[in-house]
Amino acid sequence: MNILAVLYCYPPLLFPATLCYLKLVTGLRKYGHSVTAVTVDPDSFDLYDENLLDSTLERFLPGGVVNYRVRSWESNPLLKFMKGRGIGREMLYRMFEPKKREWVFPAVRSLKKLDLSSYDLILSCSQPHANHLIGYWLKERTRKPWIAYFSDPWTDNMYTHYRDAKALRYNREWEDRVIGAADVVLFTSEEMLRLVMEKYPRGMARKCGVLPHSFIPEWYGLPGGLMEDPERRRGRLRFVHTGHFYGPRTPLPLFDALGRLRKEVDLEERMEVHCYGLMEEKYRELAREKGLLRFVHLHQPIPYFSSLSAMREADYLLLVDAPLQKGGESVFLPSKLIDYLGSYRPVIGITPEEGASARVLRETGNLVCALESEKEIRACLRRILEGTLAVTPEREGIERYHYLSVTGQLDTLIKER
The missing domain is CATH 3.40.50.2000 (Glycogen Phosphorylase B;)
Structure with missing residues (x-):
């Protein structure tokens, strides 16, 4: 037609x-x-x-x-x-x-x-x-x-x-x-x-x-979406967030959890967090005040296809959604989440517990942390660093978004x- x-x-x-x-x-x-x-x-x-x-x-x-x-x-x-x-x-x-x-x-x-x-x-x-x-x-x-x-x-x-x-x-x-x-x-x-x-x-x-x-698998350099797991780095785990923080969607839930976790675990030796995109200066200052900048790296925006490469290089990908202003479920399905799925890397979703993002994350074998629960986010990150929580994305669920x-x-x- x-x-x-x-x-x-x-x-x-x-x-x-x-x-x-x-x-x-x-x-x-x-x-x-x-x-x-x-x-x-x-x-x-x-x-x-x-x-x-x-x-x-x-x-x-x-x-x-x-x-x-x-x-x-x-x-x-x-x-x-x-x-x-x-x-x-x-x-x-x-x-x-x-x-x-x-x-x-x-x-x-x-x-x-x-x-x-x-x-x-x-x-x-x-x-x-x-x-x-x-x-x-x-x-x-x-x-x-x-x-x-x-x-x-x-x-x-x-x-x-x-x-x-x-x-x-x-x-x-x-x-x-x-x-x-x-x-x-x-x-x-x-x-x-x-x-x-x-x-x-x-x-x-x-x-x-x-x-x-x-998602289009070839854009990640993945012919037909079939990917052999790259050799994983030893030592620090690499967590990646791509995209801008603006309006009601902020890095606060992530930064608050990392700030508390830093007092319990030596994060500098265990993890590195890379955020690619824009955010207000007050959030950069907050990361500095919490002592996060020793292992949290705040980058300027990168070209789209470079962001897909950054996803593939991650051990875990971070999704941070906006909070709901009133009850109910979140109806928004971020296109970034589907880009994340196309990399076949594990995703940690910091998102409202009920809604489109949470549903898709669960259907594809990924993690959901309640956006409003700093304790839950912190516990999830800690278990991953300790090796007691493993995430294996489900290929069949992901392929529905091919x-x-x-x-x-x-x-x-x-x-x-």
């Missing part, structure tokens, strides 16, 4: 969504589909950090994909000034909501120039949710089958704060339109599907499904349209 995929994020932009879409498109090509990717022109992206560009990603773009780049209005100096100062946000919220709405206007204008009748199916992916506005417009214009794919909840996201009730209401109106009009609605976790769809009539759930994140397995599910849905 000839698929028109509204993505926004695409190499060389370095975002979790970029890697997710790159894997998805690579898989679709493997299954013989033609893909036109509608993406933001990186020169017009409102770049706030040079670390968000990674040119090495472009070497892994699958052949035969048409990348239709659209210049966004988001870097327009006047619009940036208005957004920064909040000028006109209440009156002009339809220009700025949902996030990245500034890209929708030029994208639609550009798409009108294409022969849209040549496409068999529309695929819109979020983040950003603004992509689904383009998907909705394409559905209205072409009447072609439309799959809307969500990696985060829209208005149910507990970590998203809207400017006012009007902005929230407007986003909810768009969410209702998108979920109502799409032929298929996909989410990255079953927990997210339950959360989002509980506010809709039960019958609408029949068109919904789960399509998790995936990109050909995941994209195969999407291929089946596409062929049913």
